[in-house]
Amino acid sequence: MPELPEMENYRRLLSQHIINVPITGVTVNREKTINVEKDEFTQALLGARVVFVERRAKYILFHLHDGRRLLLHLMLGGMLFYGTEDERPARSTQVELAFGDRILYFIGLRLGFLHLVSVKEGEAVMGKLGPELLDRRMTVERFQELLKRRRGALKSTLVNQHVFAGIGNCYADEIAYEAGLLPSAPIQDLTEDSIVRLYDSVRKVLTEATDIGGYMEIPFMTGDTVTGSYNDQCKVYDREGEPCLRGGGTVVKIELSGRKAFFCPDCQHEQ
Incomplete structure (x- = not known):
């Protein structure tokens, strides 16, 4: 999606x-x-x-x-x-x-x-959504505040459109990998350092993916060389059985709250 x-x-x-x-x-x-x-x-x-x-x-x-x-x-x-x-x-x-x-x-x-x-009618639909993670007002302090009273797995929180707007399966896994956190890590147990690392990872992954056109399958128009460029940049998503790019581990896939989740068990942890 x-x-x-x-x-x-x-x-x-x-x-x-x-x-x-x-x-x-x-x-x-x-x-x-x-x-x-x-x-x-x-x-x-x-x-x-x-x-x-x-x-x-x-x-x-x-x-x-x-x-x-x-x-x-x-x-x-x-x-x-x-x-x-x-x-x-x-x-x-x-x-x-x-x-x-x-x-x-x-x-x-x-x-x-x-x-x-x-x-x-448009505003009614938009009003149900959480804040934008790349908004300039999304400071690390606001990010920490939004997570303060949340419970459940990290990935489930990231893809909840009422908490944060715009993240789905792919980027939730890529963000967790960048932060060195398991998709299943309990959000309520994350340390302050882990949350800061997660915030930095959110900004980095979403900005980089946007700048190189995301992972769409076909170009937007003839001559478009940008759209879809991120498809080959995914580090864990849809890479089950492949070696971790940080070395040593192997990417695995699990089911997490009805969603597939990809991660490296060697370099991703609960904190």
């Missing part, structure tokens, strides 16, 4: 290409992906302009010129592609928005959605 770095990478790219370009065509191939009738959705978007692209957690909000929003969540397997019909990947598309001779393809939204919402 795309996480904060993937969605922030998309936000940056979308902002470069579609701002104030009129939507000239709307194709809905799967009506369950949208939240209103197909004709209403099409009529609302034809001629509309995106004036701002916002990311919040794993969501993207397309701010339309009339004040409404398009709320996107890619969920598992969703991705975006921007280009011509000849360039697009051989994947099923649920929604297509044409911006002149270029089309923004919403791919693989079998579980994801693209909803037309009011400002109030």
Whole structure:
């Protein structure tokens, strides 16, 4: 599932290409992906302009010129592609928005959605989310305060969108590895030093992953050499049985609260 770095990478790219370009065509191939009738959705978007692209957690909000929003969540397997019909990947598309001779393809939204919402409806969804970990206001002191009364496994806390916004399975494991902590480490038992180390790891991993385009499977557009570059940089995620890059250990996979978790038992500990 795309996480904060993937969605922030998309936000940056979308902002470069579609701002104030009129939507000239709307194709809905799967009506369950949208939240209103197909004709209403099409009529609302034809001629509309995106004036701002916002990311919040794993969501993207397309701010339309009339004040409404398009709320996107890619969920598992969703991705975006921007280009011509000849360039697009051989994947099923649920929604297509044409911006002149270029089309923004919403791919693989079998579980994801693209909803037309009011400002109030968008704010209601965003209001349920925890704070952004890369926000400049997220100081180590605030981070410590947010963890103070939490209990449970480290990974379960990191992926809880009501505690912190934007982290999923991949980056929770990468952050735990960077901090030298087990994904199963009880959050309530972490020392002050461990929490500071965790904070530094969160900032480092998410910033680096965002800057090199996250781990998406396909580029955003023809000629895009950034999107997906982090896919080969993962140190533990999806690397079961491979040697630890710090040397000595072997990456293992366990089930933790219904989620898979990858880590090195030799160099990751409870503190």
